[in-house]
Amino acid sequence: MNIASLNERSRIWRLVALHIWHRTLKWMHGGPIFRMQPFSAVPSRLLIAPQDLRTADETNAADIYGGRFLFSGHLVETQGRSPFELDAVHEDWQRELHSFGWLRDLRASDSQIARQNARVLVQDWMKYCGRRHVIGWEAPVVTQRILSWLAHSPFILQDGDHEFYRSFVKSLSRQVRYLRQTINETEDGVVRLRASLAVASACISMAGQGRFARQSIRRLEHELTRQILPDGGHISRNPRALIDILADLLPVRQAFVSQGLEMPPAMLQSVDRMMPLLRFFRHGDGSLAHFNGMGSTPSDLVATILAYDDARGAPPVNAPHSGYQRLGGANSVVLIDTGAVPALGVSGDAHAGCLSFEFSSGTNRIVVNCGVSPKSNPLWRKVSRSTAAHSTATVEDTSSCRFLSERPFGRLLGAPILSGPSSVDVDREDDKAGSRITASHDGYASEFNVIHERDLRLSGDGTVLDGIDTLRAVGPVDAEHHYALRFHLHPGLRTSLLRSGSAVLMVCRSGEAWEFEAPGSELSLEESIYLSDVFGHRKTDQIVVTGSLLEAPSVGWQFRKTATAKLSRRGTTEFDELDELPLEE
Structure with a gap:
């Protein structure tokens, strides 16, 4: 066996040991013990609702009201049952359902029926999955659900009674506490950074968070400093990471301004670094180059994000820390991958495309x-x-x-x-x-x-x-x-x-x-x-x-x-x- 094989085998066993350790800690922090703990620290009210920058499609509202849920390429008709009662459905469909990103589609229809439908579906989730669900309590799903509930809380809570308001805030607080206790065991990279964004967003959006808000801001600063490179790239080297992070980071930044809070330096620096690099990866048609996990470009979301870019200058010509180069001549653009392999823990979506x-x-x-x-x-x-x-x-x-x-x-x-x-x-x-x-x-x-x-x-x-x-x-x-x-x-x-x-x-x-x-x-x-x-x-x-x-x-x-x-x-x-x-x- 050569040295390279021995090194690879040692990396595998380190990954196995780390995975077992994280699973054990997550079971301790967010498993049965977490579910049995009494939870009485419910915030009195929500102070602010961070903006959702992602584009909505109001045509989906009618399908959802009719019990037709098309998620991740899978269409499920509930036949009058709650979608949260269904188990034998594709896992990706369940993840999208439990993430509640589709609330923006209901909100876009701006109708009383859509608002009532949203409240019923939120109540169903709290009833059937509020304490335990294999897919519904995965860290990335909890993260997206917290961000969605916060962003669309005015739409959900309007015309709702006090009992629903109280249940909604209590469930939201329980999910935030779960993320706060298990964040060290979540997958490294974008997943962990978005989790820290969700916790920070919730803590400044809910009343009486005090100590938790300060802790969440420090954690967010730590993750931004660790994961955002000096040239604005992400440690995973995936251009898509910039879109996902900025789509959540910009509303949190605006929430700080609205609340009159002091902006963490790492937040300002990260946005200022990432914006130029997002433009760095763009071709003339607005699409981003396909490197290390980047798929089709959500052009509407990218355009929305870039509208927050105050500088709007020419894109940089190189990103040495991220490992990319850009050549430009008149209307022509060449983008080149000139980087080494990302760290083992954040290489799960990286590609073998060096010098492509x-x-x-x-x-x-x-x-x-x-x-x-x-x-x-x-x-x-x-x-x-x-x-x-x-x-x-x-x-x-x-x-x-x-x-x-x-x-x-x-x-x-x-x-x-x-x-x-x-x-x-x-x-x-x-x-x-x-x-x-x-x-x-x-x-x-x-x-x-x-x-x-x-x-x-x-x-x-x-x-x-x-x-x-x-x-x-x-x-x-x-x-x-x-x-x-x-x-x-x-x-x-x-x-x-x-x-x-x-x-x-x-x-x-x-x-x-x-x-x-x-x-x-x-x-x-x-x-x-x-x-x-x-x-x-x-x-x-x-x-x-x-x-x-x-x-x-x-x-x-x-x-x-x-x-x-x-x-x-x-x-x-x-x-x-x-x-x-x-x-x-």
Whole structure:
């Protein structure tokens, strides 16, 4: 057994020991003992209701009133029963039901019937699940339910009697106490940070919290300081984390202002850091790049969040602590993953996509990563995290990271990254001619004795992206081992091979056209799948350049704009020739 295997095994056993310890503590702090404890410290009233920034859909209100609940792609008709009496339903459906995020849809309808329906459903939850439920008392579910109940409390409580008001506040307080007592045992990363946000939000929204409010603010400061990096990124390296955190942090910040409370320094600093990085990850069409767990972009929520950005300047060009680089030229943007593997405890959603990149021109997405499937399917999750699902190099179709396998501990511990690129060197040059990034990673060094180096240069006018990929040997290389450079293309492109298969033509919906070539290399156009579309999975294409590690360890390639679209006087799209647009073969 080699040293790498021993290190991975030791990490697994540390994870197992930590998991057992946390489960034990959680049972002690939030299990039967917690449920049997008398609870009389009920706040007298709610002082404020933090805003819910997420977008509502009032058309869902009629379905909910009719007993039709469509959550996480699963439709359940209750047939006159309370949805909280149903158990044999998909777990993701139950999580969305118990999170109460759908209260915003009922509130959006702004009707007396919707308000009464909301009160009945809240009463049903308190009756059937208020003390115990396997799904309903998971930490992330409790967190979202607290935030939802607080935000929509004016809507729920209006026209309600005193007894309901008292029961509502008591149940809310019990849930807050549960989070407060079990927060150290919750999953690290966004889950724990959002839990601390929920507790802090509740403590400043309810009367008479005093000591608990001070404790919750200190805890929130601690988590923000620990989890938000100096460049504004999150320790998980997932761009989606910025959206989820800011969507909850901004209303809490506003609640501090409304209550006349002193703003914690960490809260101000975190918002000021995260806002520019959120813009850093955006392409010209407003979508965020698909790195390390980012799926489809909730464009409406991102727009709402960015409306709170006072600076609104140009996005930064690099995020060294988060491990990302950005190249810009005219309307073109290139975003590159140049970071090492996140810490073991927050790598459960991280991808093996080191040195992968995404490329866009204006609102046209050209090169993408496959992204994350909205479907709760272990197979698709495994596919999306593999190196082959990213626009980078693979060796022998293996990933540059090793994930915890499903057996025997995967179901218990998830699938964190056990090993992967640990040394990622990055060099950047910017001049009038354009911007250049040179980076390398050692993710394939231990198994294949090669270092992947990638050199990207975007011209100042954004019309040419040049790349050189090198697989540099650092030991004996097997002659039978092959590499593959993958460039996953956005499904909005029409693609075709040119010049007897030595180049690829890509035509955008706007009429803009790009050409790819890799002189002297074996090139093919193969099927791929785009997982992050808002309408579900979509078939697309990928450009694949293959070769032997010994015969051609260095490959040069280029994306070049050959035509741009403009609007004619008649309102139709015409081609503005940069070069002669090649005919499709």
